[in-house]
Amino acid sequence: MDIDFKNLLEVDEATQELVRTWRNLDDVRKFMIHDHIISLDEHKRWIEKIKVGNTKKAWVIYYNKKPVGLMYLSNIDWTKKITDWGLYIAEKNVRGKGIGSEALSNLIKRVFDDMKFNMMKTFVLDNNDIAIKLYEKIGFKKKGNVEHKIIRDNREINVYLMILKKQDFIQNL
Numbered sequence: 001m002d003i004d005f006k007n008l009l010e011v012d013e014a015t016q017e018l019v020r021t022w023r024n025l026d027d028v029r030k031f032m033i034h035d036h037i038i039s040l041d042e043h044k045r046w047i048e049k050i051k052v053g054n055t056k057k058a059w060v061i062y063y064n065k066k067p068v069g070l071m072y073l074s075n076i077d078w079t080k081k082i083t084d085w086g087l088y089i090a091e092k093n094v095r096g097k098g099i100g101s102e103a104l105s106n107l108i109k110r111v112f113d114d115m116k117f118n119m120m121k122t123f124v125l126d127n128n129d130i131a132i133k134l135y136e137k138i139g140f141k142k143k144g145n146v147e148h149k150i151i152r153d154n155r156e157i158n159v160y161l162m163i164l165k166k167q168d169f170i171q172n173l
């Protein structure tokens with residue numbers, strides 16, 4: 001599969017803006033904890049934080065040379081060697097082709113092998129069956145209790161914490 005990753009700081013401004021467009025798509029933001037529309041200002045501040053700090057990183061995912069999604073780390077804790085992360089394949093026509101699996105494996109290797117971290121964690125909405133299936137396939141475990149609840153379209157949705165310990169990572173799917 002022709003998949004490639006580029007640091008968000010190294011792509012052109014149009015691609016950085018495309019990332020904001022993706023993040024604001026209904027079909028992406030409905031699975032995010034914060035589902036408000038991201039303004040250009042907020043997006044620029046987020047990119048600036050990636051640039052100047054060491055608590056965030058992001059890579060654009062390319063499939064057949066075209067940008068299709070984003071994977072990122074946030075709240076990187078260099079002392080505890082734990083990080084939050086996220087992922088989306090924004091272009092719907094390329095979902096279900098294994099790009100998400102490959103991107104997540106790549107992200108995990110960056111965290112465990114390059115950064116020498118021990119654990120990765122993410123929050124997932126319990127109506128996001130595809131993501132939960134993908135994360136479990138790769139070794140993530142749902143932490144037992146509901147972490148918190150959010151309201152979406154007048155419905156209460158449980159949010160779970162999913163954790164991957166280095167020794168639980170299932171490689172070569």
Ligand SMILES: CC(C)(COP(=O)(O)OP(=O)(O)OC[C@H]1O[C@@H](n2cnc3c(N)ncnc32)[C@H](O)[C@@H]1OP(=O)(O)O)[C@@H](O)C(=O)NCCC(=O)NCCS
Nearest residue numbers: 031087088089095096097098099100101124130131133134
């Ligand atoms: C979750 C997401 C990243 C998965 O990316 P993807 O490229 O479509 O996933 P893959 O093709 O690698 O499939 C991975 C696994 O997901 C599951 N899956 C994928 N498409 C599916 C579908 N249409 N129905 C059910 N399961 C599906 C399967 O378990 C698959 O494993 P398999 O290969 O053993 O069948 C993508 O659907 C997405 O971006 N969703 C919207 C944003 C989002 O939810 N991000 C995660 C927030 S926690």
